[in-house]
Amino acid sequence: MKIVVPVKQVPEVSEVRMNEETGTLIRDGVPSILNPFDELAVEAAIQLKEAHGGEVTVITMGPPQAKDVLLKALAMGADNAVHLTDIGFSGADTLATAFTLSEYIRKMEFDLIICGKQAIDGDTAQVGPEIAEFLSIPQICYVRKIEISEDGKHVTAHRETDEGYEVVKAKLPVLLTATKGLNEPRLPNIMGIMKAKKKPFEEVTVEILGTDPDLLGLAGSPTQVRKVFPPEKKEGGIVIDGDDPAAAVKQLVEFLTKKGAF
Amino acid sequence: MTLKFDIDACTGCMLCIKVCNFDAIEKDGDKVKFDLHKCVLCGSCEEVCKDDAIKIERKPIDKSKLADYKDVWVFCETVGDRLRSVALELVTKGRELAIDLGEEVVAVIIGQDIEKHAQTLIQHGADKVLVVDGKIFADYTTDAYTIAMTSLIAPRKPSVVLFGATGNGRDLAPRVAARMGLGLTADCTGLSIDDERQLIQTRPAFGGNIMAEIYTATTRPQMATVRPNVFKPGEPDTSRTGDVEKVDIEVSPLQVRTRVLEKVSEMVDGMISVEEADIVVCSGRGIKDPANLALPKELASLLDAAVGGSRPIVDLGWLPPAQQVGQSGRTVCPKLYFALGISGQIQHISGMSSSDFIVAINKDPEAPIFSVSDFGIVGDIFTVLPELISEIKKVLDAR
Numbered sequence: 089m090k091i092v093v094p095v096k097q098v099p100e101v102s103e104v105r106m107n108e109e110t111g112t113l114i115r116d117g118v119p120s121i122l123n124p125f126d127e128l129a130v131e132a133a134i135q136l137k138e139a140h141g142g143e144v145t146v147i148t149m150g151p152p153q154a155k156d157v158l159l160k161a162l163a164m165g166a167d168n169a170v171h172l173t174d175i176g177f178s179g180a181d182t183l184a185t186a187f188t189l190s191e192y193i194r195k196m197e198f199d200l201i202i203c204g205k206q207a208i209d210g211d212t213a214q215v216g217p218e219i220a221e222f223l224s225i226p227q228i229c230y231v232r233k234i235e236i237s238e239d240g241k242h243v244t245a246h247r248e249t250d251e252g253y254e255v256v257k258a259k260l261p262v263l264l265t266a267t268k269g270l271n272e273p274r275l276p277n278i279m280g281i282m283k284a285k286k287k288p289f290e291e292v293t294v295e296i297l298g299t300d301p302d303l304l305g306l307a308g309s310p311t312q313v314r315k316v317f318p319p320e321k322k323e324g325g326i327v328i329d330g331d332d333p334a335a336a337v338k339q340l341v342e343f344l345t346k347k348g349a350f
Numbered sequence: 351m352t353l354k355f356d357i358d359a360c361t362g363c364m365l366c367i368k369v370c371n372f373d374a375i376e377k378d379g380d381k382v383k384f385d386l387h388k389c390v391l392c393g394s395c396e397e398v399c400k401d402d403a404i405k406i407e408r409k410p411i412d413k414s415k416l417a418d419y420k421d422v423w424v425f426c427e428t429v430g431d432r433l434r435s436v437a438l439e440l441v442t443k444g445r446e447l448a449i450d451l452g453e454e455v456v457a458v459i460i461g462q463d464i465e466k467h468a469q470t471l472i473q474h475g476a477d478k479v480l481v482v483d484g485k486i487f488a489d490y491t492t493d494a495y496t497i498a499m500t501s502l503i504a505p506r507k508p509s510v511v512l513f514g515a516t517g518n519g520r521d522l523a524p525r526v527a528a529r530m531g532l533g534l535t536a537d538c539t540g541l542s543i544d545d546e547r548q549l550i551q552t553r554p555a556f557g558g559n560i561m562a563e564i565y566t567a568t569t570r571p572q573m574a575t576v577r578p579n580v581f582k583p584g585e586p587d588t589s590r591t592g593d594v595e596k597v598d599i600e601v602s603p604l605q606v607r608t609r610v611l612e613k614v615s616e617m618v619d620g621m622i623s624v625e626e627a628d629i630v631v632c633s634g635r636g637i638k639d640p641a642n643l644a645l646p647k648e649l650a651s652l653l654d655a656a657v658g659g660s661r662p663i664v665d666l667g668w669l670p671p672a673q674q675v676g677q678s679g680r681t682v683c684p685k686l687y688f689a690l691g692i693s694g695q696i697q698h699i700s701g702m703s704s705s706d707f708i709v710a711i712n713k714d715p716e717a718p719i720f721s722v723s724d725f726g727i728v729g730d731i732f733t734v735l736p737e738l739i740s741e742i743k744k745v746l747d748a749r
Contacts, residue, residue, distance in 0.1 A: 099556070101556055101557040101559070101677075101696060101697075101700075102557070102695065102696040102697065104556050104557070104559050105559070113556060113559065113560055124678075125678075181533065182524070182534065182536075183527060183528065183531070183532070183533060183534065186524075186528060187528075208557065208677060209555065209556055209557075210536075210555055211536065211537060211554075211555065211557075211677070211700075212536035212537070213520050213524075213536060214520075214523075214524040214527070214534060214536055215524075216524075217492070217521060217524035217525045217528070218524045218525075218527065218528040220525070221397075221496075221524070221525050221528035221529050222528055224396075224397050224398075225607075226492065226493065226607035226608050227492055227521070227525070227608075228608060229492075229517075229520070229521045230517060230521075232671075244611070248517065248671065248672075249517050249518070249613070250429070250516050250517045250518075250623060250625065250672065251429065251613075251615045251616065251617055251623070251672060252613070252614045252615040252616030252617065252670070252672055253614050253616065254610050254611075254612065254613045254614065255610070255611040255612040255613075255614070256608050256609065256610055256611065257608065257609045257611055258607055258608040258609070259607065262608075267678075268671070268678045268679075269671060309533070310531075310532060310533030310566055310567060310568045310569040311533035311534070311535055311551075311564050311565070311566050311567070312564065312565060312566075312567045313562050313563070313564055314550070314563045314564065314565050315562070315563040316560055316561070316562050316563075317560070317561050317563075318559075318560060318561070319554065319558060319559075319560070319561050319703070325720070325721070325722070325723050325724050325725070325726065326724070326725050326726065327715070327720050327723070327725075327726035327727075327728060328725075328726070328727055328728070329727075329728050329729070330711070330727040330728050330729020330730070330733070330734050331729065333729060333730075333733045333734045333737045334737050336727045336729060336734065336737075337727075337734060337737040337738045337741045338741060340709065340725055340727060340738065340741075341738070341741045341742060341745060343724075343725050344686070344707070344709070344725070345745060347707060349685060349686045349706070349707045350629060350653055350685075350686055350742075
């Protein structure tokens with residue numbers, strides 16, 4: 089079974105802070121990590137390889153330092169890595185990102201593509217389905233459980249819905265997106281980290297990809313950011329002491345009634 | 351945009367003829383030919399062609415053509431026998447946008463036996479309802495719904511298409527966007543029309559640390575998914591009238607590549623969805639034991655509220671995943687949010703910070719939840735909650 093896992097390097101969002109004066113993000117000193125949902129996807133791919141044989145290729149599009157997340161996935165147990173890196177890829181929105189990744193993936197042999205459900209910096213959940221569409225394959229999004237049929241031709245997945253989940257079956261090749269509960273990603277061990285450096289690693293530029301540069305990066309992105317600003321601050325939040333619960337609650341309920349909150 | 355047909359690559363399988371809803375492809379010897387006057391570039395044939403003989407070239411549209419695109423569309427999702435509340439919220443918001451543009455609001459419903467919802471949508475602000483009804487649409491599938499949406503959008507050229515940012519909305523919208531080569535903005539919390547008649551789409555990023563205003567520079571329609579509960583549905587106006595148009599869209603079972611074998615509901619004891627509720631009572635680690643959830647559940651039932659949980663308690667299995675609020679669960683924006691024994695990690699805050707009123711009860715005065723709350727009580731939830739329940743009972747009884 090040949091599995092492709094598109095991954096993204098993201099800032100550790102819980103450590104991103106705003107510069108209150110300039111209204112910009114302070115990214116200095118914020119560690120970069122493998123997107124946690126992509127970690128679930130990498131783990132799922134490795135588990136399927138362990139059960140059914142095959143090969144796991146991780147692919148990312150990003151600046152030179154994004155190499156780190158590919159090395160992490162290789163250390164976890166992926167077999168090959170592809171790094172699409174070029175200034176011509178930068179500024180891509182979800183459509184251009186998905187298109188770029190699909191332009192590389194379409195030249196590969198694959199049975200399954202597993203993505204994280206979304207990246208924790210942008211939270212869009214769009215790149216996975218858009219890759220599936222560009223490759224003309226079906227998608228099952230937000231999966232918590234993956235089963236491959238005995239003949240290795242079908243996948244059955246538990247897809248999270250707003251009410252619970254549904255069991256969905258499809259013929260391979262399929263793109264899945266991984267959500268929480270799918271597995272517990274392993275930590276790379278020392279052996280894995282040593283081996284990762286020796287595994288096949290391909291760097292791909294715009295020229296190597298061979299796609300019309302007008303369809304990539306900022307030029308290929310229909311959506312554009314016009315303005316970035318800090319979220320409105322909550323003004324005048326009240327915090328009171330609850331040592332006398334009855335009195336505190338009275339104040340709270342009066343406040344809520346006055347505001348018409350219930 | 352144009353359709354390129356590579357006749358040498360075509361193997362004459364004729365699948366494209368079967369999937370065309372616009373009668374634009376016909377058999378031509380052992381190959382096919384296209385009538386580009388009928389073709390609307392919906393992409394159904396490109397999707398089904400195994401030989402890569404059909405390619406729709408999607409170049410950004412010429413600015414002078416933008417005026418050809420008119421009307422604000424809302425994809426109105428149904429669940430079981432009802433419309434999702436976000437459908438009415440978006441029709442109401444769509445009405446505002448349409449007034450600013452001097453255009454109409456068109457609601458789109460896809461499913462089986464769903465025409466009955468058309469009047470509700472009109473009463474909430476739709477000028478027209480497009481109904482795509484058929485057995486193949488009974489369950490949501492990415493493929494059938496994508497074909498329906500692209501087949502509607504391509505010939506009718508709306509200027510805006512909005513989807514609720516629900517599980518299905520976030521599955522469908524990017525698929526439609528990629529098929530038609532369109533820009534798409536996810537999870538918007540603000541929408542407006544600027545001086546150049548463009549849709550300005552505001553959304554949070556970086557876990558809610560920053561807001562971004564996004565516009566769709568080069569493609570039409572302008573597409574966005576919108577978080578449930580951000581906009582409030584208007585009161586229905588029973589005197590409003592509108593057109594209802596049934597549109598036949600043929601989808602063959604062969605085109606639907608996924609099959610729903612089973613649907614499992616994890617909603618317990620009439621538990622309300624955290625995304626749709628006006629009030630959410632959410633508990634965190636401070637609740638200590640699953641048996642103690644009886645208190646927040648009692649508060650929730652008094653207020654017709656949804657019972658939510660932070661990640662740690664859902665991970666422990668104390669509440670089903672569908673009730674988890676936060677980045678790895680659901681994003682909610684109710685009118686009133688209770689954070690009970692929740693410290694307020696950024697992953698939680700990004701899932702609830704746009705609620706109208708936030709009440710936090712926590713023992714730790716330094717808990718970050720107090721920085722986003724409108725009213726915080728530093729105290730023990732086990733002494734404060736029983737008082738709160740009895741005080742709210744009093745107020746409700748007096749009404």
